[in-house]
Amino acid sequence: MAEPHNPTPGLFESFAEAISTLEKLTKMETKITAALEDSRVPWKESRKLLKCMSPDQMSNTTLFQFMQNLFFEAGIGRLEISDVGRFQLTFIIKECGVCSLYHTKEKGKVCFIISDAILKFFVKDLDLPCSVEESRCSKEGFEFCEFKTDLQPLGVYKIALDDIDRALIGDILGGRFATAGFAKDYEMDEAEVTYRLKVLESYQIVDSDNNVTEIGSTYYKFAQGLRALEEDFEPPWKGLATITSSIAAKNSFAEAMCETINPEPFIKVDSSEIVNLAEEAKKSKSFAELIAKHVKSMG
Numbered sequence: 372m373a374e375p376h377n378p379t380p381g382l383f384e385s386f387a388e389a390i391s392t393l394e395k396l397t398k399m400e401t402k403i404t405a406a407l408e409d410s411r412v413p414w415k416e417s418r419k420l421l422k423c424m425s426p427d428q429m430s431n432t433t434l435f436q437f438m439q440n441l442f443f444e445a446g447i448g449r450l451e452i453s454d455v456g457r458f459q460l461t462f463i464i465k466e467c468g469v470c471s472l473y474h475t476k477e478k479g480k481v482c483f484i485i486s487d488a489i490l491k492f493f494v495k496d497l498d499l500p501c502s503v504e505e506s507r508c509s510k511e512g513f514e515f516c517e518f519k520t521d522l523q524p525l526g527v528y529k530i531a532l533d534d535i536d537r538a539l540i541g542d543i544l545g546g547r548f549a550t551a552g553f554a555k556d557y558e559m560d561e562a563e564v565t566y567r568l569k570v571l572e573s574y575q576i577v578d579s580d581n582n583v584t585e586i587g588s589t590y591y592k593f594a595q596g597l598r599a600l601e602e603d604f605e606p607p608w609k610g611l612a613t614i615t616s617s618i619a620a621k622n623s624f625a626e627a628m629c630e631t632i633n634p635e636p637f638i639k640v641d642s643s644e645i646v647n648l649a650e651e652a653k654k655s656k657s658f659a660e661l662i663a664k665h666v667k668s669m670g
């Protein structure tokens with residue numbers, strides 16, 4: 372858990388209030404723990420989230436709606452996404468269930484339990500190593516509580532691309548890629564192929580002329596190993612009636628994205644975030660080993 376910038380306020384005005392609040396927090400924590408235990412999400416669903424370019428797109432994914440539902444049911448409040456970066460997601464809660472347990476007038480951050488829940492959901496259920504910090508809290512006088520979630524870049528690369536993306540990279544490397552032919556081979560619209568290329572460009576796997584970059588060829592080298600790591604199982608929301616997703620009704624995520632009237636600008640990877648990837652990769656036997664090293668170095 373990240374260190375708060377402001378000191379924790381004097382939380383309680385009386386002993387009775389302290390007891391009652393702690394009791395409610397304990398109940399909330401028990402609910403969260405139980406919910407997270409049964410919520411492992413297959414990579415194919417996390418991948419849809421990671422390919423989103425805006426809070427609107429991301430809010431529309433079944434996975435986010437599931438997460439929102441899970442947090443709401445635990446009494447935390449209604450989670451929203453306010454900002455999406457390639458490796459950073461910002462969540463906000465306007466009427467925070469944790470803050471409402473504290474009646475103190477003193478200012479400070481109190482929502483550690485939420486940072487911790489987001490962290491556990493990403494690390495344990497999505498298989499996405501990250502760190503989470505509560506950057507703003509209603510108890511500091513803001514209109515909402517805000518949580519910055521920094522995703523570990525290699526963890527994102529591990530999950531973000533699928534078999535078709537890998538085939539696309541392979542075709543480019545083999546000098547046999549053409550949009551029309553690829554679309555035909557994989558029974559998709561050319562617009563979807565173009566969208567996939569844009570996503571690959573946003574990850575700096577191909578450049579703007581659709582040539583594979585050094586990061587791209589490193590990634591490709593480990594592609595088969597990654598495929599072996601991927602488990603296919605039912606997502607935890609199967610049968611959950613409250614999830615309504617426009618994206619779920621489409622044949623593919625890319626198809627849904629292509630229909631966006633005003634396409635969002637693509638988020639680009641900042642190369643400084645992955646600067647040592649190619650070098651480190653040369654020293655590692657597998658992507659799993661590479662990831663393990665980096666996750667360790669994050670502390």
Ligand SMILES: [Zn+2]
Nearest residue numbers: 482508509516
């Ligand atoms: Zn808060």
